Amino acid sequence: MAVVALAGGLGAPGVTTTAMALLMAWPLAPGQRVILAECDPDGGAVLPGALQGTVSNTYGLRNLALAGRQGQLADAFWRQLVDVTDEASRDRLVLPGVYDPAHTSSLGPVWEQLATLFAGIEQHQHDVLVDLGRRGAFGPSSVLAQRADAVLMVARNTLRGLQSAQVRLGALREQLGGATEVGLILVEAGPFGRDEVQRNLSTEVVAVLPWQPEQAAVLSDGAAQPRRFESGELMRAARTATTRIRQMVATRRSRLGHPGMPGGREVSNAR
Known part of the structure; x- marks a missing residue:
């Protein structure tokens, strides 16, 4: 299975929206699941955004601080996940981030424990997408980037966006x-091409994701889905992105001598 971290630069490059697109597009075989962990030190956005406050903010990352200090994070983690599927299938899950950045200071010991949990989560047939926001790839939470299979910088292809990405x-x-x-x-x-x-x-x-504000708003703000959202340009691009990301992970693991491909299957056969 794969652990993929997403990070951004200055401004609002769309890290969480991209992470949500990948979460919803990620290919899953029967019995497999994918988790989006919001580990942005500046706070999470899925609960008030994509889920429009329909889930209580009592769930999430901040509850793992005490569990981490008590050595119970591995058990507490699973109770903090929120199902984002309409069918309640619990195969696409979110660990909501902190809703107040002030809570981040209590998470110091949690980052290492989460990184260890994610690294061993393949025994549960889970892939993990880690949303690190603009700052999470550096500082105390950087261990999540260091222990991931791949780190993807999300950037707009504007001069401002690319200059920020270059530095990061x-x-x-x-x-x-x-x-x-x-x-x-x-x-x-x-204006800048691939x-x-x-x-x-x-x-x-x-991957290159199209600039589609109406479709992106479904993922960022829980807006009503426009017609043919699932077959629209944004989600098609997200599905293509998952194929290449999984290939990156497979290449890395092959190079390091890791047994098998992500998910135990050849990437080219993923559906």
């Missing part, structure tokens, strides 16, 4: 030391 990518490479795959997900809101970005930032553009 340089810092990430220095921090990770080549042990983790690093790539870019571009949100196509500017090839140009790859050449100038010396980083693979793993």
Whole structure:
């Protein structure tokens, strides 16, 4: 199974919206699940956004602080997950982030424990997407990036967005030391093309997501789904992205001698 961290730069590049798109598009075989863990030190956005406050903010990351100090995080973690599927199938789950950034200071010991939990979660047939927001790939929570199979920087393909991404990518490479795959997900809101970005930032553009504010609002703010949302351009691009991300993870694990592909299947056969 895969652990994939998503991070951003300055402004609002759309990290959480991208993470939600990947969560909903992630291919799952019977018995498998995917979790989106909101680990943004600046606070979570899914509960008041995509879920529109329909779930109590008593769930989530902040409840793991006490459990972590008591050595019970592994058990408490599963009770904090929220099902985001209409069918209540519990195969696409969210660990809501803190709703008040002030709570982040109590999570110091939690980050390492979460990183360990995520690294061993494949025994439960789960993949994990980790939303690190703008700051989470650095500082106390950076262990989540360091222990991931891949770290993907989300950036708009504008001059401002790419300049910010360039600085963050340089810092990430220095921090990770080549042990983790690093790539870019571009949100196509500017004039710079995929090839140009790859050449100038010396980083693979793993996926390009279209600038589709109406479709993105479904994922970011719980807006009513426009017609043919699931077959629309944004979700099609997200499904394509999951294929390439899983290939990245498979390549890394093969290089490190990890047995098998993510999910125990050849990526090309994923549905």
